[in-house]
Amino acid sequence: MASRAIDRSFNPRQAAIVQRIEEGGHATIDDLVAAFDVTPQTIRRDLTLLADAGLIARFHGGASPVNSTENLSYQDRQILNHGAKEGIAQLVAQQIPDHASLFINIGTTTETIAQALLQHRGLQVITNNLHVAAILSPKEDFRVIVASGEVRARDGGIVGEATLDFIRQFKLDYGIIGISGIEEDGALLDYDYREVRVAQTIMEQSRQVLLAADHSKFGRRAMVRLGHITQADVFVTDVPPPLAIVEQLTAAEVRLLIAGDA
Template sequence: MKQTQRHDAIIELVRQQGYVSTEELVEHFAVSPQTIRRDLNDLADQSKIHRHHGGAALPSSSVNAAYNDRKVMWSEEKARIAQRVASQIPDGATLFIDIGTTPEAVAHALMNHKGLRVVTNNLNVATLLTAKEDFRLILAGGEVRTRDGGIIGEATLDFISQFRLDYGILGISGIDMDGSLLEFDYHEVRTKRAIIENSRCVMLVTDHSKFGRNAMVNLGNMNLIDYLFTDQMPPASIMKIIEQHEVQLELC
């Protein structure tokens, strides 16, 4: 197994178990303790895990991983999710596109559509979609978050509340086992709520790594969304909440 594959697998084990010991990882991957320690140190330096003596745990629930790191993680899965979402949005539709690497992947997948009218608080999405002369693109005002191009704040909320659109394309940082939708930034949560309130159909787009992942701000529960697009079957406890609230699950 290549180092990058092992790193991804370690992250997945930590996500599933919450904590994993060095000994478990040595046995699981059949490599030396020194190799595992180097792996854990590398991942901790990238803020993908929290390094403990004798093992590793989930990273802090108060700080998200760096934007460029998140963009390359699970990129194939995000692309599949994005293609499925795009297939369900007709030409000429109106939609919000949220902050996040998976909503950005959806924007890429919409480049062959015609006549879309898009409102976004994501500078990266806006930059991409300016290449589409037949799209009507509206960029929300507010404070630019330089680390990822997100636009947030009171002005953003007021701006979004002026619209009523067909679709809201939302990302999320974590989904707790009780179905709670979690984020790291309180201001971003308020913006997501505004998008939800002003969308006729809310589509949550997220890869499987967000299931069971911790973050400190609660957006709400699964009853806020209409569709969940993801790449793997959610854990049983989350699946129960999805069914309870009659959310349409799309496995991509």
Template sequence: MTLNPRQRRLLEVVRQRVTISVEELALELGVTPQTVRRDVKMMEEANLLARYHGGVGLPSSVENIDYSLRQGMNSDAKRRIACEVARQVPSGCSLLINIGTTTEEVARALVHHQALHVVTNNLNVASILSDNPHCEVILAGGVVRGRDRGIVGEATIDFIRQFKVDIGIIGISSIELDGTLRDYDPREVKVAQAIIEQSREVWLVADHDKFARQALVRMAHVSQIDMLFTDAPPPEALNRVLRDAKVEVFVVE
């Protein structure tokens, strides 16, 4: 499902309000309740929204949004984040890059860097960076998830633990106000934890939607990262946690 501007705005309003009635959504968007119901029905089928008694809200945090839909969400923001990350990645360094649509944008932004050594469990990242003749790409072994071409499992973790890199670049599904980082798949979380352990610096890339989402599995805490790259200022409660943890925040508005 490709969201039109009205549907993207509808989704943004629900994420801001957590739950909201159809009538309130219609007023907010300047459309009829019938239009809102049609949009909500389609977005519910795509697992973007859920209908509850008395209103519309976010779906259960057990499953992530379909990968193809995530690729189109906040794509401009992800590209801006990726460009800022690439600007700060020095040539000649070593990287660990995990699964995610934002980390894939980072890979695209690195295609002209010189003398990079990249270890990844993301087939998409490997494919993108293999077009860079000045980049050595090392692909982790393990089980390939067909839905997003990520590689997970114990073999993946064992492989990653062979390396110690300059920078680990990770994406995430959810950042809670207390600084907890969460994702949906325990296997993916374990790989990301290994990347954090094997990186001298950890850079987190996350668009503003991650501040409003919920996910099931704890991955880490922001005190375990060094830099956060995002496209909007984090909520104040999270900002305080980031300041206390001495995390450098780059907002590419």
């Protein structure tokens, strides 16, 4: 990956940090402390400065490229922008009435949404995410159904032809979808074509589609096209999207909800 141009106001260490993160796909604070022989406090200040300039994306304990074409590990994604995900989750949960039926797909954002749904009553949930099932199943008034298929060891996601066949048997009130990347033209992108096929099927079988993504997904690259942002009925995020995306949402009458707005 070609390194992006670095403003001259950044020192050589900071420029080297950006290059190391881009070449490695991500880097932890401990990695960078060892590499540059400085204190963790110095690295944290560097990462904050670089993130504010839009050169990297921060997560708790490290950073990744802003337009990474590789997915982070499940553990890193769990803590990346967790506060933003919690705000999004609360706003998504507010859109779901008690006793509704819904699909919930794979992702750490949708897992955070599942936690926010525990205050509801009488939900019927179908999911291809074992973590979502584990969160929701202890609620005695919920009915939780796990899709059939192959379980991915890295994140508890369930994918495959059997998953598609299973989901096609249902038509539910809501589909809650997370996504890895949103390009400026509105394309929804993800990393695993099998996961994308399941998400597409969930969208087809849902009466309303709620798309949830934090700001780090804007402009983030991934290889597989899931669809277009205008296929959602509601888009929930934590900061105002780029103007081009807002214009597309407005033209398609997709409701935009921003966590933290009054």
